[in-house]
Amino acid sequence: MVHYKLHYFGLYARGEPIRQVFALAGQEFEDTRYSMEEWPQHKADMPFGQLPVLEVDGELLPQSMAILRFVGRRFGYAGKTDVEQAQVDAIADQFQDYFNEFKAYFVVAVGFAPGDKEQLFNSVMIPARNKMFQMLSQILRSNGTGFLVGDSVTYADLLLSIHVAGMDGLTPGFANDYPRLLEHRQRVESIPALKHYLETRPFAPF
Amino acid sequence: MAPKYKLTYFYFRAKGENIRQLLQLAGVEFEDRRIQWEQWPHIKKEMPFAQMPVLECEEGQLAQSKAIGRFLARRYGFAGSNDWEAARIDALMDQFEDFFQEIRPFYRTYNKIIEGNLDNVYETIVQPARDKHLPLFAKFLDENPSGFLVGSKLSWIDTQLADHLYTFMNYSKGDYTAQYPQLAAFKERIHATPRLREWIKDRPKTVI
Numbered sequence: 001m002v003h004y005k006l007h008y009f010g011l012y013a014r015g016e017p018i019r020q021v022f023a024l025a026g027q028e029f030e031d032t033r034y035s036m037e038e039w040p041q042h043k044a045d046m047p048f049g050q051l052p053v054l055e056v057d058g059e060l061l062p063q064s065m066a067i068l069r070f071v072g073r074r075f076g077y078a079g080k081t082d083v084e085q086a087q088v089d090a091i092a093d094q095f096q097d098y099f100n101e102f103k104a105y106f107v108v109a110v111g112f113a114p115g116d117k118e119q120l121f122n123s124v125m126i127p128a129r130n131k132m133f134q135m136l137s138q139i140l141r142s143n144g145t146g147f148l149v150g151d152s153v154t155y156a157d158l159l160l161s162i163h164v165a166g167m168d169g170l171t172p173g174f175a176n177d178y179p180r181l182l183e184h185r186q187r188v189e190s191i192p193a194l195k196h197y198l199e200t201r202p203f204a205p206f
Numbered sequence: 207m208a209p210k211y212k213l214t215y216f217y218f219r220a221k222g223e224n225i226r227q228l229l230q231l232a233g234v235e236f237e238d239r240r241i242q243w244e245q246w247p248h249i250k251k252e253m254p255f256a257q258m259p260v261l262e263c264e265e266g267q268l269a270q271s272k273a274i275g276r277f278l279a280r281r282y283g284f285a286g287s288n289d290w291e292a293a294r295i296d297a298l299m300d301q302f303e304d305f306f307q308e309i310r311p312f313y314r315t316y317n318k319i320i321e322g323n324l325d326n327v328y329e330t331i332v333q334p335a336r337d338k339h340l341p342l343f344a345k346f347l348d349e350n351p352s353g354f355l356v357g358s359k360l361s362w363i364d365t366q367l368a369d370h371l372y373t374f375m376n377y378s379k380g381d382y383t384a385q386y387p388q389l390a391a392f393k394e395r396i397h398a399t400p401r402l403r404e405w406i407k408d409r410p411k412t413v414i
Contacts, residue, residue: 048301048342059290066296073289082281083265089273094255100307135255 004071005030005055007046009039011204012166014064015052017158018071023197024153025075033202065092072155079149087149091139091156094132095163101128109170110206121171129167129174136160137180146187153188161188166206211236215259216243218412219373220313221271222259224366228275230405231360232282240410243317272299279362291357298346298355298363302370305339316414328377336374340386343367347388353395360399368396372406373414 004022008015010033022029034042034051046053047062054060054067061067069089072078079085099106105125108115136148145151148160164185167174175181189198211229215222217240229236241249241258250256255269261277268274276296279285286292309332315322343355352358355367371393374382383390397406 047297056290061290061293061297063297063300065300066293069296070289070293082277083263083268086268086273086277089276090255090268090270093270093273096303 003030003055003057004028005032006052006067007032007034007042007055008052009034009036010202012162012206013204016162016204017068017155018052018054018064019201020158020162020194020197021068021071021075021077021155024077024191024193025071026193027075065096068092068155077154077158079154080152084150084154088154088156091136091148092159094135095159098128098132133175133178133181137178140180140184146184148184153191157184157188161185165189170206209235209237210263212239212262213237213259214239214241214253214262216241216246217410218414219369220414223369224275224362225259225261225271225278226409227365227369227402227405228278228282228284228362230401231284231365231399232278233401234282272303275299275362275366284360284362284365286357286361287359291361295356295361295363298343299366301339301342302363302366305335306370308335308339313414328374332374336382337385340389344386344389347392353392360396364392364396365402368393372397377413 004027006015006018006022006029008018019029019031039051043049047060050062052064052067053062054070061070069078069092072088073085079088102125104115105117105120107113108117108120139148140146143149147153148156160181161184164175164181175185189195211234213222213225213229213236215225226236226238246258253260253269254267257269259269259271259274261268261274268277276285276299279295280292286295311320311322311331312324312327314320315324315327346355347353350356354360355363367389371383371389375390375393380390383393397403
């Protein structure tokens with residue numbers, strides 16, 4: 001039997017989509033969480049000196065999106081044909097671009113850097129959010145199945161539902177102008193395996 | 207018969223070239239639609255995702271350079287020999303993307319999106335980023351006897367890295383890889399692949 005071990009911090013951030021794929025798949029995995037203090041001792045052990053890393057039977061795979069795609073494909077949450085898989089990948093890449101766009105706001109909002117949080121929210125976060133959320137609403141509308149790609153949940157849906165939940169936690173009402181996305185979040189979070197996971201997972205600030 | 211694929215991107219290499227090279231390597235015909243910088247604001251509205259590159263194929267349209275690259279690489283056998291190798295290639299591609307984000311000012315300065323002196327950006331931004339990231343790729347090469355970054359055959363991360371090296375080795379007249387001779391040799395080797403060698407010889411010449 002294959003043994004999976006996720007190495008990450010005690011955060012949702014880049015680890016949570018991966019954890020939720022395991023939850024959907026009903027696949028057990030070792031959920032290792034490093035504290036900020038102990039992490040420096042382990043850095044040199046990781047292929048790219050960063051987290052998350054997925055250890056599969058002792059072999060190490062770095063880079064959150066590569067890991068997400070690997071487990072998504074392996075367990076069937078990545079699209080059913082090669083074209084659907086590519087569409088899921090494209091949405092994941094778009095999320096990465098989006099994260100890069102609002103990073104300047106995010107690091108201030110969570111206290112990693114000094115700055116004017118409100119000013120950055122208006123000048124950086126809102127434009128990025130509106131552009132991304134409009135595109136995603138449109139994709140949901142055209143696809144018509146309630147999911148972003150195909151007719152069942154994929155890791156693209158997880159990236160969206162986790163983001164909406166996380167940002168709503170930081171700024172209540174963050175997605176209120178986008179009812180389709182609020183509905184999407186409800187749909188994904190009510191999938192039985194995920195519902196149970198969300199009720200029992202350890203809390204993280206973000 | 208119309209070509210099976212149509213790629214729309216800017217006239218330069220940057221995030222479109224790896225896709226063009228994969229199509230060349232696959233031996234499939236494609237329409238290589240190149241948009242001049244000045245045309246872009248007018249074309250943008252046509253594009254389904256308001257960005258490029260975009261690949262059109264029988265099944266529909268696809269955006270995002272890495273998603274397109276991976277789709278073609280997997281379809282035509284340039285994504286490793288199993289799903290683990292495919293994932294390790296993905297991981298290196300993502301690492302390359304992190305590197306690219308750090309040196310993005312070079313591309314933005316070249317396209318005059320931001321003000322600056324290109325030589326200055328090369329020295330103060332590209333070179334330090336190079337020294338932070340290239341050692342990792344060099345390590346993967348050193349540890350793999352096949353001469354490719356992952357597995358035993360050419361993959362889409364090999365062509366991506368080789369194109370990056372081409373850009374900055376040309377810009378610096380060879381100096382870029384002075385401390386990384388195995389990477390300079392790697393680039394020559396990848397670009398000597400028959401279909402690529404012809405493509406490189408005949409394609410439009412661009413700085414980026």
